[in-house]
Amino acid sequence: MPLMLTWVKDLQFVADDGAGHGMILESKHDGVPAGFAPMQLLLVAAAGCMAMDVVSILKKKRLPLRGFTVSLEGERAGEHPKRFTEMRFVYTAVGNIPKSDLDEAIRLSEEKYCSVSATIKNAPRMVIESRVVEG
Amino acid sequence: MPLMLTWVKDLQFVADDGAGHGMILESKHDGVPAGFAPMQLLLVAAAGCMAMDVVSILKKKRLPLRGFTVSLEGERAGEHPKRFTEMRFVYTAVGNIPKSDLDEAIRLSEEKYCSVSATIKNAPRMVIESRVVEG
Numbered sequence: 001m002p003l004m005l006t007w008v009k010d011l012q013f014v015a016d017d018g019a020g021h022g023m024i025l026e027s028k029h030d031g032v033p034a035g036f037a038p039m040q041l042l043l044v045a046a047a048g049c050m051a052m053d054v055v056s057i058l059k060k061k062r063l064p065l066r067g068f069t070v071s072l073e074g075e076r077a078g079e080h081p082k083r084f085t086e087m088r089f090v091y092t093a094v095g096n097i098p099k100s101d102l103d104e105a106i107r108l109s110e111e112k113y114c115s116v117s118a119t120i121k122n123a124p125r126m127v128i129e130s131r132v133v134e135g
Numbered sequence: 136m137p138l139m140l141t142w143v144k145d146l147q148f149v150a151d152d153g154a155g156h157g158m159i160l161e162s163k164h165d166g167v168p169a170g171f172a173p174m175q176l177l178l179v180a181a182a183g184c185m186a187m188d189v190v191s192i193l194k195k196k197r198l199p200l201r202g203f204t205v206s207l208e209g210e211r212a213g214e215h216p217k218r219f220t221e222m223r224f225v226y227t228a229v230g231n232i233p234k235s236d237l238d239e240a241i242r243l244s245e246e247k248y249c250s251v252s253a254t255i256k257n258a259p260r261m262v263i264e265s266r267v268v269e270g
Binding site: 002003004005006007011013015017019020021023024025027032033034035036037038039040041042043044045046047048049051052055056066067068069070071072073074075076080081082083084085086087088089090091092093094095096097098099102103106110112113114115116117118119120121122123124125126127128129130131132133134135 | 137138139140141142146148150152154155156158159160162167168169170171172173174175176177178179180181182183184186187190191200201202203204205206207208209210211215216217218219220221222223224225226227228229230231232233234237238241245247248249250251252253254255256257258259260261262263264265266267268269270
């Protein structure tokens, strides 16, 4: 089932996954937006994908992982389209985990498993259709 | 302020934007996950960015936009890392909007303004740090 994005007002949208989950997206020049902005979602998508791989790999090795966080930020170009020139991720594993296992899991995710970073590294074809409905 | 991703359980994480908003991410092989998966977020990020540009451009032209939706889906490669080989977006504008204005706005977003698709087309440097905390 396709995802659906619906305009609410201003630069506020709701995303619907077709399985009962909704998410507010908003960009604002002033004040606090009502939800995540698209560029934040891009960071969350990349970090979430790698984090899921890393936790999954450490768990498969039966390592005693007690916590896991990722801190993430991006550096943007000054000129439009203000793309990310750099994405920075700090992965923190909590527990008696050898650093080498953590780094090996991160490497495996980056090179082999993470679908999001693989898509960012190798851009997909973008197919865009448009239509106008009177109403 | 950096975004933060925190592992909850299994392949479930919470993202925090540092401004009071949280979002559940989850991947599951069986059953309904508790939130969006990273690859879905990537689609939402790309569509949200373009949708905000398009609405913004149509509004600046003072066109009578009454509604706007995007339907989005991706085609994935069969092999790991199962990247998107194609992303498909259907933009629907509701109201008395000339189709040519809609298409011009989409083109401007794609070529000039959309930070997310510009990042996907021109991969940023990924800087990854890792650390282990006993606990």
